[in-house]
Amino acid sequence: MTRSQEQLEFIRLLSLDSETNFTKTKHFSFAMKKLAVLLNSPFITFTVVFNDIQNKKSHYNSYCLQTQDNQPSEQRVAVNVNQSDLPNTIRLLSNQLQEVQQSKSQVNVSFLNNTDFSDSQNDNCFVLPFSVANELIGVISYQSNTSNTVIKTSSPLYQFIHYVFDAAHTNRQKITQINTFQTVLNLMPQRVFWKNRESVYLGSNKAFSNDAHLNSPSEIIGVTDFDIFPEQAELYRSDDANTMVSREHLIASEEPQTHANGKTIWLRTSKRPIINEFNEFNEVIGIVGTYDDISELKNMQVELSKARDELEEKVEERTQELSQTNKKLAVAFESLKSTQDQLVESEKMAALGNLVAGVAHEINTPLGIAVTGASNLEHSALLIKKAVESGKIKRTTFVNQCNSLIGSSDIILRNLERASELVRNFQMIAVDQSNDEKRTINFFKYLNDIISTLSPRVSEKNIKIFLSGDEDFPLLTSPGTIAQIVTILIDNALTHAFKEIINGQIKISFKVQNEMLMLTVQDNGCGIEVGEIEKVFEPFYTTQRQKGSGLGLSILYNLVTQSLNGKVACFSTVDESTQFVIALPLDE
Structure with missing residues (x-):
């Protein structure tokens, strides 16, 4: 096999598995053996680097292939170190971002966390960094006395390996972001979920997976409402379809949710369509939804409604009772007022009666004296009449009788005037009490x-x-x-x-x-x-x-x-x- 064919075979093997943990796949070791052949090196390391800026740590997933006496041995090591404690080789690469020459012992310490070794004169290694935006994302080290041109930065082999490191770095960043978002969502008491256009769940937070009686949010992926909430599945999927078709938000819809244990709770649900804004058609690719458990609120509303109805009944009954009582009180009040008016009039009449009795008693005295005076007057007049008729009246007798007449008349007059005054006073007071004008x-x-x-x-x-x-x-x-x-x-x-x-x-x-x-x-x-x-x-x-x-x-x-x-x-x-x-x- 020619060198070009071996490079293509290495690329093919490495590209068969390019997910995040590709260093652990079955094809990766075959690819590394090809790389060792291409570099003509009995010792190579392949290290994926990821810097956790938030926690100030650096993570190294290293693969090591070493061949002795034609017997290859593999080693996989994961190293986590504080960025303040970086090994010298890593620190040097991060600063220069170019190939450096190191001893095998330095490579073992930096990438394999291994101090059990013995260097020989031929244990010279070249360490080649791979970076993105001045950030170290991967390292390949190989044992050789000279730098190998096969893996120079301008070579296709270097470019492909850089692509692999970059893809791994990007995936790790996305996974970290997703995990961070998932952690934040899991801290929310509100239930959060999202689905694709077919209403198949793509994810949720922990609160939602608890309602679905799943162990973790990851188990929701690929599940439908028929699997977890069969009684309300049609209702939920109808809401999903309406939201995606109308592209309008569903806000605060109150819906039931029956769990696997038979318990039904009440939800206040909101949904909105997920629109792909990077697509020129702005297609709806799913929905995201949230809901709160308002069961307690619903129960309170039911209790309040019941209490209100009972209160209204009691108020109605009480109102009728009060109405009847008011009618009775009105009748009693009118009766009491009438009785009071009668008593007041009786009191007035009693006072007036006392006044009349007093006046009558007071008038009796002058009237009695006047009657006595009139009797004396009559007696004197009769005596004078008899004396005149008999022709035997004397002057002294006549004068005495006349004086008696005059005295009696005076007594009568004075006592009648006293009686008259009493009558006038009584009349004045009596009239004042009946006609009380100022x-x-x-x-x-x-x-x-x-x-x-x-x-x-x-x-x-x-x-x-x-x-x-x-x-x-x-x-x-x-x-x-x-x-x-x-x-x-x-x-x-x-x-x-x-x-x-x-x-x-x-x-x-x-x-x-x-x-x-x-x-x-x-x-x-x-x-x-x-x-x-x-x-x-x-x-x-x-x-x-x-x-x-x-x-x-x-x-x-x-x-x-x-x-x-x-x-x-x-x-x-x-x-x-x-x-x-x-x-x-x-x-x-």
Whole structure:
């Protein structure tokens, strides 16, 4: 066989297997034996170099063929070293990137990590580097006394070997990139997968292969949905076809996924077509998809929907109950309001009845005196008439009887005038309470008139009322409301304050302070317990149910705050006094 034929045979053998680990294939050793013949060398090494820049390491996969006594021996060695610890030969080649002459021992140390050897005088080696972009990618070393021209850089043999090293280097870079991408994808909790145009899986991340119940992502290659998710295979492949045909992204599609163990989860899936942009037709060559497991979210949605439906039912039931309750409350409120209005009217009528009783009692006295005077007047007139008829009347008798007539007439007149005054006061107060229009009154005189109408009740309990204030103070107000307020306060004191007290007193005073009329009604009665003071203005609150309705002070509170826009407060000390202070704004 000629040298040219041997070179072609070497090229043929080396090209039969050109994948990444081609140094381990069955044809590689035959190719190396041919190379040893071509170089006429009993010792050759063939080393693939790859620099891991990220981890700062250099990897050497070396093959060594050595022939002694016509007996070839092979050795394969993988060496990993830190780039800071590179052997001198490697460091020299990386810097010069040209053939260098070394001893066999240096070659053994650098490429075979072997120190068990003995050099002879003929153990001279030539080391030939192969590089891409000033980066060392391969090395061939051979034992010879002279450099062999067969493998010079300009020779076809060198060019082919350079191509083989370059292909191995490129493949290693791609594999490293792919492994890096795969590692990154495996760290993602989101499921990632990609398929070809026939919807056959070409790859995935670890999370997806776990869902498919595969040991690793590499096992997904060549698998279809019918193999791993048969129940949803048609649905998934239909989505794939629509995505590739329409070239539109499928976004957040919610789909079920049944696993081999029978468990079904829910997915939120997105898919997009893979378009070959390096092809002038921009063909769709597959799809890439991602999905998240939203089973918990789905379960929560179901639970929320169930809870919402139950809540709506409960709300509807509660609404009906509240509607019925509101209707009952409305009826009860109207009934209570009607009852309250009746009680208020009853309280007013009771107060008016007390006033009428007092006035009637007060009128009885002057009317009784007037009747007595009229009787005396009649008696004197009859005596004069008899004396005149008998013709025996004396001057002194006539004068005495006339004086008696005059005295009786005077008594009658004065007492009738007193009765008339009482009637006028009563009429004024009664009219004020029924027709409560504002008018200007002499406040002192008006209070005094109210006290006068209540004097019979006050007198029978031996209570004294004292009034103090500006006797000429004019006040624009609602007189009837004032009369009702004062009547309620005096009546309240007469009913509750003087249970066992003799010679009780009620002091009524008023003054102007900070543009407010301050009216104070104070008694020296039994007082009110501390815990009870805050309740006195509450409706129906009373300490003597048999003597009142409990509405008096509640009515007073409403009259002061609502009718007169004022304020009222109660202060009391047990066994000493009770004081009501009313503050009324002065109308201009």
